[in-house]
Amino acid sequence: MSVESAGRPSEAKVVFYNDPRVRSLFFQLILLALIVALFWFAYDNTVTNLKKRNIAQGFGFWNVEAGFDISQTLISYSAASSYGRAFWVGLLNTLLVSFVSIVLATILGVVIGILRLSKNWLIAKLATVYVEIFRNIPLLLILYFWYRGVLGLLPEPRDSIKLPGSIILNTRGLMMPRPVLADAFIYPLVVFVLMTIASIALVWWAGRVQERTGIRPKTGWLIAGLMVLVPSIVFIVSGAPLSFDVPVQGRFNASGGMTLAPEFVSMVVGLTTYTAAFIAENVRAGILAISKGQTEAAQSLGLSHAQTVRLVIMPQALRVIVPLLNSEYLSLTKNSSLGVSIGYPDLVSVFTGTVLNQTGQAVEMVSVTMLVYLTLSLLTSAFMNWFNRRVALVER
Amino acid sequence: MKKLIAAAIVAAASVGLATAASAGTLDNVKAKGQVVCGANPGTAGFGVPDQKGNWTGLDVDYCRAIAAAIFNDPTKVKFVPLSSKDRFTALASGEVDVLIRNSTWTMSRETTLGVIWAGINFYDGQGFMVNKKLNVKSAKELAGATICVQQGTTTELNLADFFRSNKLEYKVVTLGTSEEAVKAYDSGRCDAYTTDRSGLAADRLSMSKPDDHVILPEIISKEPLGPLVRQGDDQWLNLVKWVHFALLTAEEDGITSKNVDEKLKSDDPEIKRVLGTEGKFGESLGLSNAWVVQIVKGVGNYEEIFERNVGPNTPIQLTRASNALWSKGGLQYAPPIR
Numbered sequence: 001m002s003v004e005s006a007g008r009p010s011e012a013k014v015v016f017y018n019d020p021r022v023r024s025l026f027f028q029l030i031l032l033a034l035i036v037a038l039f040w041f042a043y044d045n046t047v048t049n050l051k052k053r054n055i056a057q058g059f060g061f062w063n064v065e066a067g068f069d070i071s072q073t074l075i076s077y078s079a080a081s082s083y084g085r086a087f088w089v090g091l092l093n094t095l096l097v098s099f100v101s102i103v104l105a106t107i108l109g110v111v112i113g114i115l116r117l118s119k120n121w122l123i124a125k126l127a128t129v130y131v132e133i134f135r136n137i138p139l140l141l142i143l144y145f146w147y148r149g150v151l152g153l154l155p156e157p158r159d160s161i162k163l164p165g166s167i168i169l170n171t172r173g174l175m176m177p178r179p180v181l182a183d184a185f186i187y188p189l190v191v192f193v194l195m196t197i198a199s200i201a202l203v204w205w206a207g208r209v210q211e212r213t214g215i216r217p218k219t220g221w222l223i224a225g226l227m228v229l230v231p232s233i234v235f236i237v238s239g240a241p242l243s244f245d246v247p248v249q250g251r252f253n254a255s256g257g258m259t260l261a262p263e264f265v266s267m268v269v270g271l272t273t274y275t276a277a278f279i280a281e282n283v284r285a286g287i288l289a290i291s292k293g294q295t296e297a298a299q300s301l302g303l304s305h306a307q308t309v310r311l312v313i314m315p316q317a318l319r320v321i322v323p324l325l326n327s328e329y330l331s332l333t334k335n336s337s338l339g340v341s342i343g344y345p346d347l348v349s350v351f352t353g354t355v356l357n358q359t360g361q362a363v364e365m366v367s368v369t370m371l372v373y374l375t376l377s378l379l380t381s382a383f384m385n386w387f388n389r390r391v392a393l394v395e396r
Numbered sequence: 397m398k399k400l401i402a403a404a405i406v407a408a409a410s411v412g413l414a415t416a417a418s419a420g421t422l423d424n425v426k427a428k429g430q431v432v433c434g435a436n437p438g439t440a441g442f443g444v445p446d447q448k449g450n451w452t453g454l455d456v457d458y459c460r461a462i463a464a465a466i467f468n469d470p471t472k473v474k475f476v477p478l479s480s481k482d483r484f485t486a487l488a489s490g491e492v493d494v495l496i497r498n499s500t501w502t503m504s505r506e507t508t509l510g511v512i513w514a515g516i517n518f519y520d521g522q523g524f525m526v527n528k529k530l531n532v533k534s535a536k537e538l539a540g541a542t543i544c545v546q547q548g549t550t551t552e553l554n555l556a557d558f559f560r561s562n563k564l565e566y567k568v569v570t571l572g573t574s575e576e577a578v579k580a581y582d583s584g585r586c587d588a589y590t591t592d593r594s595g596l597a598a599d600r601l602s603m604s605k606p607d608d609h610v611i612l613p614e615i616i617s618k619e620p621l622g623p624l625v626r627q628g629d630d631q632w633l634n635l636v637k638w639v640h641f642a643l644l645t646a647e648e649d650g651i652t653s654k655n656v657d658e659k660l661k662s663d664d665p666e667i668k669r670v671l672g673t674e675g676k677f678g679e680s681l682g683l684s685n686a687w688v689v690q691i692v693k694g695v696g697n698y699e700e701i702f703e704r705n706v707g708p709n710t711p712i713q714l715t716r717a718s719n720a721l722w723s724k725g726g727l728q729y730a731p732p733i734r
Contacts, residue, residue: 053488054627056508068552069559069568079556152583171584172542252530252541252587255565262585263569340547340572343580349547354570357481357548360509 046363061359062087068354070345072261083355090350091372097264097346098333098376101271105332106325108272109279114309116284127280134277139335142274147266147342154262157253166246168254171262175247178258182241192231199223263344267336275332282324286317318391326384330377337373347372421493421625421632422466422682430472433459434486434495437477438575440598441706441714442498442518451475454705455496457695458517458623462494462639464694465687479573480548484509487626494636496623498592500550514636516622517698519718519727521615522554523593525600528608530587535614542567544586546577551591554617578602588612592619597712635681641730642688645670646697648721648730653696656689670733677733698728 016022050057062084069079074092077085116127134142152171155161160170168175202219210216235242247257290313298308340349347369356365425431435456436443443453460470478486478497487495488510498520501513524543526532535558545552547570559566569586571577578599581589591599593611600606623640625633646652649667651659660671668674672685679685695701702719706712720726 050510052628053510054507055488055510067556068570069556069566071568071570079560148579148583152585156584250540252538255540340570341576343544343569343571343576343585345570349570349572353481353547353572354552357484358504358553360484360505362485 050363056359056361057364058361059364061355061361061364064359066355066358068358070350071343072264072345083359086355087347087351087368090345090347093339093345093350094333094336094347095376097267097271097339097344098336101268101275101332101336102329104268104272105275105279105328108276109328110283112276113280113283113287116280117287131277131280134273135281137274139270139274140338140341143266143270143338143342146270146273147262151262151266157249160249160254166244166257168247168249168257170253172253172259173262173265174260175254175257176260177244177246178256180243180245182243184238184241187238188231188235188241191234192227195226195230199226202226263339263342266342267339267344267346271332271335274335275328278328279325282321282328283317285324286319286321287313289320290316315391319388322384322388322391326381326388329380329384333376333380334373421629422635425466425493429467430474431459431463431466431494432474432476432492433462434478434483434492434497435459435475436497437479437573439498439595440601441710441712442594442598443475443477443496445475445477452705454518454701455498455623457701457705458496458640458643459494461643461691461695461701462636464690465635465639465642465681465683468684468686468690468694470694480546481572484511487511487624490626493632494623494625498595498621499624500592501620501622501624502550510627511624512627512633513620513622513624514633515640516620516727517640518594518621520592520594520619520621522551522590522617522619523596523615524588524590524612525581525596525609526588526612528610532588532612535588535612535616536562536564538566538588539564540566541587542569542585543588543590544569544571544577544581545590546570546574547572549591550617550619555590558616574599592621594621594706594712594714597706597714601711631682635683638681638733639691641733642670642691643695643698643701644721644728644730645733646688646692647699648723651688651692651697652700653692653694656692660689666732666734675734 047057063082065079066081066083066086067079068086070077070086070089072093073089074096075085075089077089112127112130115123116131118124118127154169154171157170157172160168162168166177202223206217206219245256245258247254247259294312294316295308298312303311336346337348339346340353352365352369356362359365433456435451436453438444439453441453443451443455445451456475459473459475463472464470466472476486476492478492478495483495483497483499484505486492494514495511496517498518500520501516506512524535524538526538532538538559543555543566545555545568552568552570555568569577569580571580574591574595577589577591580586582603589596589599593615596611600609600611603609623636625636649659649664649670651667651670656671659667660673662668662671665674669677670688672678672688676685678687681687684690696704702716703709706714708715716724716726718727720728722729
């Protein structure tokens with residue numbers, strides 16, 4: 001190589017249009033211009049055609065009164081609120097159901113994935129049956145199954161199941177007493193937070209001592225006392241500032257208290273059971289990717305089976321599992337848009353459904369919704385990539 | 397590569413421009429050989445296909461009447477079932493030529509969606525249905541009730557208005573399609589189901605025990621339902637509008653599918669104009685002068701359509717009420733054909 005390049009005249013005169021850098025820059029600029037032109041054309045075409053057909057456009061509707069009600073709202077909302085407010089209500093409902101389902105699906109999926117590798121034949125086969133059933137049924141059917149098939153069988157309000165603690169269960173959901181916090185509740189709360197910080201410090205200190213001396217000081221009872229006893233005393237001293245709003249059976253249904261609606265439960269259970277089947281497979285793949293030698297080496301060091309899994313297998317398996325989990329989380333979030341079919345008011349149901357129909361501005365609604373899902377997906381990916389870098393094998 | 401991109405842009409542009417500057421809908425329909433109607437995917441009496449794919453219903457017969465007027469053949473139609481959510485987009489984008497699908501005429505829809513109503517073929521109002529065992533006699537007693545409603549309709553808004561103006565608490569469960577809303581109500585998820593009263597009468601039939609349900613007396617809104625078309629094509633608007641008026645005029649003049657041949661011999665100048673033996677009213681719409689004869693032979697007059705689909709002798713059992721002719725105390729009124 002060096003010989004060749006040395007033999008070539010270094011000051012070779014190249015015409016500028018034969019310079020590869022100029023050429024590549026030129027063509028990239030052309031491509032960029034074409035892409036910009038294409039987008040501009042699509043935008044202009046849409047706007048012109050909508051105008052021609054007297055179809056409203058723009059985001060003027062955002063602050064207009066919505067005029068419809070939503071069954072589950074995490075922020076205050078009424079029919080007098082704006083369309084913009086309805087958007088946030090829908091978005092928060094999507095985030096809530098996705099977050100809860102992701103947490104539960106991960107736990108269930110990891111458990112089933114490990115069980116599938118169990119040496120117990122029956123347990124391993126049961127886990128396989130679970131995975132094969134839920135992985136091969138369309139999610140919509142699973143949602144219908146939980147909503148109509150399981151929760152739909154609950155008794156009507158008149159024949160409600162009454163559980164201890166003023167809990168009522170019927171086809172309208174699970175109604176529970178709602179805690180009502182008085183102003184003085186802030187004292188035990190602050191104390192509890194302080195005690196938690198103190199406990200964390202204690203655990204850290206115990207770790208340092210263990211590193212230095214090899215003996216870990218016993219802190220269990222002390223932490224229990226800090227976290228439970230001290231806040232309890234403060235709670236009683238400040239006059240027990242907590243009461244409960246108990247659901248009362250009314251003419252149609254219990255009123256008061258707080259309700260876990262069957263739509264939300266069906267969504268969470270449906271998304272969890274479905275996605276857990278995929279996560280279980282990812283976990284299984286991750287564990288199988290670790291060579292048997294690792295287990296044997298750990299056992300020869302005298303580690304117990306549980307320690308082997310926790311300290312040797314899982315940290316390495318995570319490198320395989322985490323990138324796969326990422327895409328499961330993304331699809332779970334997107335799958336939550338099936339909510340409208342069982343009456344769960346997620347973003348697609350509220351915004352791309354009702355609001356779109358009341359305003360008729362499909363282009364704006366669909367663009368905003370796409371942008372929201374894109375953002376959610378990118379944020380999830382960013383978080384998972386960060387987590388992946390943390391668990392990645394550090395090569396020394 | 398560059399050529400490819402350029403070609404793609406030109407293609408996209410020509411497609412975009414072609415749809416933008418579409419020719420008259422009537423010419424398109426004639427060229428296609430059929431009328432494409434946006435239809436209700438499943439409301440008995442208004443628009444519903446049976447197992448064999450044969451559509452029946454009042455709105456469906458309106459679509460056939462348009463086909464009969466254009467082609468002298470009521471079967472030259474294609475029904476596109478549309479959900480409440482998709483219907484206006486489907487019409488505005490040109491997927492269907494006319495939307496006849498229990499659609500309520502409102503100001504905001506006509507001023508922002510690029511559509512225009514051609515008339516009112518059914519005067520309706522929103523009501524509530526409850527289970528008899530709840531012993532509810534009036535909608536005002538529904539305080540604290542859970543109510544199932546279909547998404548993407550005026551129904552959702554009227555429901556909120558009704559409870560707001562009466563200062564009553566309620567809980568709503570909003571479902572994507574009317575079928576899902578009916579199922580949720582039938583399974584006991586809601587105390588009441590709300591939609592237009594004609595829809596309630598139809599949906600009651602699909603309950604597991606239809607006799608267990610009653611429709612409450614309150615009518616909480618005006619729901620003028622009718623066919624609608626895209627804005628900007630007055631010829632097509634006129635055609636749909638006058639097919640509706642022709643159906644009413646035929647009833648008023650006593651012209652039915654059975655006696656239309658006899659009436660052709662009539663000396664009454666009004667009947668002669670309607671049936672096209674005098675004047676050129678059909679031609680002015682771009683149709684044959686025998687257009688009303690074709691419509692009535694194809695589907696009957698308004699009364700026949702009503703009685704056949706939703707009248708007292710059908711399972712829906714609706715009376716004419718507001719939908720009677722103006723001369724019989726109702727609201728249906730057609731301007732004169734002259």
